[in-house]
Amino acid sequence: MSIDMEQFHQVFFEESFEGLEVMEAGLLRMDGGAVDDEEINAIFRAAHSIKGGSGTFGFTEVADFTHVMETLLDEMRDGRRPVTPNTVQVLLRSVDVLREMLTATREGASPDPEQVRIQQAELESVLASPGTAPPEASVDAAPESREQAPEAAGWHIVFRPHPHMMRTGNDPLRIIRELAELGDLQVTGDVSLLPPFSEFDPEECYLSWDLHLDAPVDRARIDEIFDWVEDDCDLAIMPVMIDAPREEAPGPDQSRLSAVSPPAERRVGERRSPEPRRRQERRSGQASPSSSIRVDIGKIDALINMVGELVITQSMLSLLGDDFHMGQLGRLRDGLAQLDRHTRELQESVMQIRMLPISFTFSRFPRLVHDLGAKLGKKIELKMTGENTEVDKTVIEKIGDPLVHLVRNSLDHGLEMPEERIAAGKPETGTVELNAYHKGGNIVIEIRDDGRGLDRDRILAKALERGLVQEDHNLTDRQIHELIFQPGFSTAEQVSDVSGRGVGMDVVRRNINELGGSIEIESEPGQGSAIIIRLPLTLAILDGQTVAVGDETYIVPLISIVESIQVRREMIHLVAGRGETIRLRDDYLPVIRLHEVFGIENPRATDLVDGLLVVVEGEGGQFGILVDDLIGQQQVVIKSLEANYQRVEGISGATILGDGSVALILDIPGVLRLAAGAGDVDQLQQSA
């Protein structure tokens, strides 16, 4: 029977990468001093599974390497080796190497043999160092009795099962049958131990056998057959030589060997031409280009249930349509309402399939914080909450890098050195929090630290130097915080190895905007700062406000809308250098007329008081968008313009409305750029 083992490879790699996460997270917790048995057990199991799978699927190098890790973990698990920081570090490095090996193997390349060799040597040196007990030698028995096998013409076997044998699920008959398959077998039963009928227990085995196998087979074949029952019987296996008289059993033969021991301990040679492919990006386990997703079976079941409901509703409606008369109007309405409900539920269930817990992204941070903290000489505690908050898979894949950047920033610029913290009367250990939670149809991710906060004066000085603001501008804290999102802005005294990687906060914001989200900063000097990211739960469907401008309909993402107001004449103010603004409470909001931005010919409202003003939040500031009318709120399915036509500035996509017409979805930051570029709103970015 030939089975294509490759079909299991993808699952194997997926679970192996998950296993690596488990190992890494566990090791990091142990590094923090928490050593509990279940933790070590979980790490061991992960290594064990990777070893078992890689052996089975033929990835010998991975299996060999993991075997050494497993041996070390096994000693730790059994308490034969203490858990020391050094051991944990070695294991952490081994996890990295193993990850690279798996990544390379998945892509059909060979792992870098040199790196593997070095790491394996390091593991072995730890193993060789005295734990509390000497490392166990390989238990595999060498096939010691092989030498006597070939010359035997047959075998004489005395087989006396212990009474309980059948209770192990073994069956003497099966063993005898198997022996008979090897050649001509003479069976002599011994019933002498059979008790009188009154004492007979049908669950016990009272028989024994004298077996003569007339076949020149290997001793190992015989041993293999008795392998499982060697402790549950008296057994003598004696070779029968040609012409030699049959001898009596010399008593139970104790020399045993484990017959089934494939050569799994083969040392690795380079089996393919070494083409070490270094892969820099770690965690590629999640961002695999050949995308697949593992879905909880419960979600699939819910989906199937829902489809079932839908089919029932559909058949009910079509039955109704067969001979419809007005008397059935009520039933038709009910049916349509049901259809509506089931469709919505189905939609939600389908969306659920793409949802993954944010822990997929968060899980990299303990390691990152651990490594960076050591590098920077800072004491840092990472607190994570809401790891189970679910978010769209695409968001998970794309939010990783921006988050890494933000956390690095917090560690590098936000948190102070221990001495500085003590001097400021704070605990020596700085805290970084990663929080995720759902709020109003969005997911919010916060990165909070209790460091020094943003330095208002330095940011302002830098902005003046760069000509981003003018002296006379009186900026609020919030506007100053906004400045760090400007391209090319960096306040670090010197570009450090840690966070100065040429990626600025402007790129972070752009990435987040591309996901349809927003980012803002809160900061309290000396107390710390917080970065708050809001993202839509899914990228396929959007909660939108439909608005009318002239004959056109546009969708404004609900996530961007602060409020919608009717402008009164006295709210309009002309501010020098900023054009027309609306005074809303204490703020002056710049105004964008949508019909001007998109060149719409016959708007109903050109005067601010004739239309409605949608106040939106974008690029850190609020501004008003003038539209003719608000039509309604609805969920719209996003169709990509780029995929179907081309990228259009100010538009993030399109959707099809209930009446079949197409409506464009506004990209608020893009609209802002368009308006600023057209000179419509002077220096909107700064004044916003």
Add this chain to the structure above:
Amino acid sequence: MASILAVDDSASMRQMVAFTLKGAGYDVIEAADGVEALNIAKSKGVNLVITDVNMPNMDGISLIKQLRALPSYRFTPLLMLTTESGQDKKQQGKAAGATGWIVKPFNPDQLLNTVKKVLG
């Protein structure tokens, strides 16, 4: 056709075992750990159990012990999947009532041969 309960916390191994056995015409039920397996075994009744040893929640050895204690599983073949270095695991397994073991790594043919052996 005989039904087999395949227990392993590793999805790829479980799939491999299940796929191989199904291909040979057996009914296969899968379980991801000992607890799940024990529940299935109690409610369904199977002809053979093949279990991994290292698993969360309930490991293979405990599973075998608990199964063997059930009246309906007194004589059922219970096989464990173990690694070449697991000599003491084999002993523990035997003590718990395991029928035998399949040594990892194994290929589908070895698995099928072993299963045929115990299911007759």
